[in-house]
Amino acid sequence: MSNIVLQVENLHTSFFTRAGEVKAIDGVSFYVREGETFGIVGESGCGKSVTGLSILRLLPEPAGQVTEGKIILEGKNLLELSKKEMRAYRGKMISMILQDPMTSLNPVYTVGDQIAESVRLHQDLPENMVEAEVVSALRLLRIPDPEMRIKEYPFQLSGGMRQRVVGAIAMSCRPRLLIADEPTTALDATIQAQYIALFEDIQAKTNVAIIFITHDFGVVSRICDRVGVMYAGKILETAPTREIFKAPKHPYTAALINSVPQLDKKDEKLFSIEGQPPSLLNLPPGCRFYPRCTVSMDICKEQEPPEVKLDDNHSVSCWRVK
Ligand SMILES: Nc1ncnc2c1ncn2[C@@H]1O[C@H](COP(=O)(O)OP(=O)(O)O)[C@@H](O)[C@H]1O
Ligand SMILES: [Mg+2]
Structure with a gap:
């Protein structure tokens, strides 16, 4: 076991x-x-x-x-x-995903910026590797076209997609x-x-x-x-x-x-x-x-x-x- x-x-x-x-x-x-x-x-x-x-x-x-x-x-x-x-x-x-994705996402930052912030905070990575890590977090959550998505804002995403982004942030520290x-x-x-x-x-x-x-x-x-x-x-x-x-x-x-x-x-x-x-x-x-x-x-x-x-x-x- x-x-x-x-x-x-x-x-x-x-x-x-x-x-x-x-x-x-x-x-x-x-x-x-x-x-x-x-x-x-x-x-x-x-x-x-x-x-x-x-x-x-x-x-x-x-x-x-x-x-x-x-x-x-x-x-x-x-x-x-x-x-x-x-x-x-x-x-x-440890990380946590909450019920309402809108309360965990900041409306004024792009999806990519928000995941990058979490990556920088939790992983000791050189700056030129942060974007690759962000893209891989989005891939883990099966978010299509991650390179495009990182430039979008939360309001541009559907409810299901937003909840995936929240999941990507939660998993980005590899808890x-x-x-x-x-x-x-x-x-x-x-x-x-x-x-x-x-x-x-x-x-x-x-x-x-x-x-x-x-x-x-x-x-x-x-x-x-x-x-x-x-x-x-x-x-x-x-x-x-x-x-x-x-x-x-x-x-x-x-x-x-x-x-x-x-x-x-x-x-x-x-x-x-x-x-x-x-x-x-x-x-x-x-x-x-x-x-x-x-x-x-x-x-x-x-x-x-x-x-x-x-x-x-x-x-x-x-x-x-x-
Ligand atoms: N901020 C608070 N002040 C006082 N009591 C609270 C507070 N938050 C939760 N509680 C009490 O804790 C109980 C459990 O709440 P919670 O864990 O949020 O329930 P749920 O199972 O719906 O998630 C509530 O029924 C309430 O009595
Ligand atoms: Mg509850």
Whole structure:
């Protein structure tokens, strides 16, 4: 098996607000191997982006704080690095692709200038080699006519092409870990499929470890090797993607999978999960999914279920699973 690139252990992240402590991440653990894609899936507000920002140490300070845990990248705990060391890590070892490409591109610079800036910042290259590196970053993202494209501005590109440019910038530092936060959400279905194929291609060429954040289990099935199902700041189930689709163990996982539209079952009414996630300001005792669970028992209301390891790769936190 390939090496573990990132290991997150018992991560806790809170926002200290006027209303009190918002426990956005409440004890999350997972790992990602070289060349592997680990998915984080869950409804809006469950803590997916905050997990990514915690790893990058880009939480809005001083409100957002990691209060406990370890984030180990290739043997180094990122939480122990100075700000300066962390900046170097962000450039060389980890990068992130955000949902909206327009917020990550600067409208007044050409595509080429923006990628070149990232190359100069992160790679020690003589100036006469920068353009070749920019072109190769665009090629990696399968952007046609890269020599022409470098002279264009973001507004001249389609949404899908812009998202590829963002990908080219993220990959231009040759990271070991790429965090992609809902990178396909703003794209239509065809472009989305192309973009996902591109990720596989990039991974085959670079062996980068990827954390793929999404609210869509359909996307998970297409790109992730393993997945963690997140709910109200906790991962409730982790398993290889195939296994979780075949036999989800947590009622929340099953409900999420049931709410994915299936092409061959067009007429069937889509299942949706009743109710809302709990407030992270004041979590009641017991299982955090209990109020929405259709198969809950008395104990679920009173005690938080422990994590049960079904095997090396499959863990679940549910009183129904022993
Ligand atoms: N700046 C902030 N201030 C206070 N709470 C925040 C802030 N950002 C996020 N949160 C809390 O963290 C939770 C998780 O947010 P986020 O990770 O962005 O969710 P998502 O899974 O949709 O990416 C939110 O539900 C919210 O309660
Ligand atoms: Mg988010």
